[in-house]
Amino acid sequence: MSVSFVEIGAAAARLEGQAVHTPLIHSPALDERLGAKVLIKPETMQRVGAFKFRGAYNRMVQLSTEERARGVVAFSSGNHAQGVALAARLLGIPALIVMPSDAPKVKVEATKGYGAEVRFYDRMTESREAIAAEVAADRGSTIVPAFDDEHVIAGQGTVGLELVRQAEAMREALDLVVCPVGGGGLISGCSVAIKTLSPQTQIFGVEPEAYDDTRRSLAAGERVTIKPQVRSLCDALESPAPGELTFPIIKRCLAGVVAVSDAEVAEAMRLAFAMLKLVVEPGGCVGLAALLAGKLDARGKTVGLILSGGNVDPELFARVVQGEL
Known part of the structure; x- marks a missing residue:
């Protein structure tokens, strides 16, 4: 589509x-x-x-009341993480972001500063997609993709x-x-x-x-x-x-x-x-x-x-x- x-x-x-x-x-x-x-x-x-705030907000503002209560999960090296974190704060949605352990410090600190929970992973040995899917399944959260x-x-x-x-x-x-x-x-x-x-x-x-x-x-x-x-x-x-x-x-x-x-x-x-x-x-x-x-x-x-x-x-x-x- x-x-x-x-x-x-x-x-x-x-x-x-x-x-x-x-x-x-x-x-x-x-x-x-x-x-x-x-x-x-x-x-x-x-x-x-x-620019990432634009897409994150447009995706998340369309979530139902029930979906918002269950939170969102995203994976990103930084800019999408911050976009989701800020959109979540504005909309009152809990957010967890899966970020690589070597992500730029300025992006990690900003993501946490917007109120999101951050879970680190090793980009060489672990799959961020798998981690996000596991968290989403456990919490009933919605995954907010970076681009797809x-x-x-x-x-x-x-x-x-x-x-x-x-x-x-x-x-x-x-x-x-x-x-x-x-x-x-x-x-x-x-x-x-x-x-x-x-x-x-x-x-x-x-x-x-x-x-x-x-x-x-x-x-x-x-x-x-x-x-x-x-x-x-x-x-x-x-x-x-x-x-x-x-x-x-x-x-x-x-x-x-x-x-x-x-x-x-x-x-x-x-x-x-x-x-x-x-x-x-x-x-x-x-x-x-x-x-x-x-x-x-x-x-x-x-x-x-x-x-x-x-x-x-x-x-x-x-x-x-x-x-x-």
């Missing part, structure tokens, strides 16, 4: 007054650097510091809805939209909204080189699961496969997917800080990295760039800014 534009519009109505309408900003200095007009959508300014859920996808799609409408208000037509790809919730929801409102716009996803499962899946014409041997700087995008619900939308709507290295991501984070005055986490900065590295042809075009999150450990960010990574 696919996600419709109508569902994204309904999600936008549910999120009204809860999610931030993040601005669309413009940097003449970046335009000059890239030879393009880049309209930046900084979801770093969203509640919890990332129609309501979550529709909620994330409100980013694309806002992006196109804000560009139209600026009298700009988007030639290209660049968006990070993990499991595909954000880019699939956004692509439905964008292609409905602006069919001529090309949409490209960007992944870390070590986790280019969506790029490989598009090349193969079917979902491909990879077995990475290394970690990525982009902890938020370490998905081994696109989702069952997200991949058909991606296959239908995207012009392609490119991959970037950790070094290219670090350079983009430095530029975002120095030129745009924005703190962007590695996974949130892959689109900018692809543009700076020339992985996408942006010259002479009007580009929508989604910066999906800004939750990065201060120590890691300092090392990046100082050129140590």
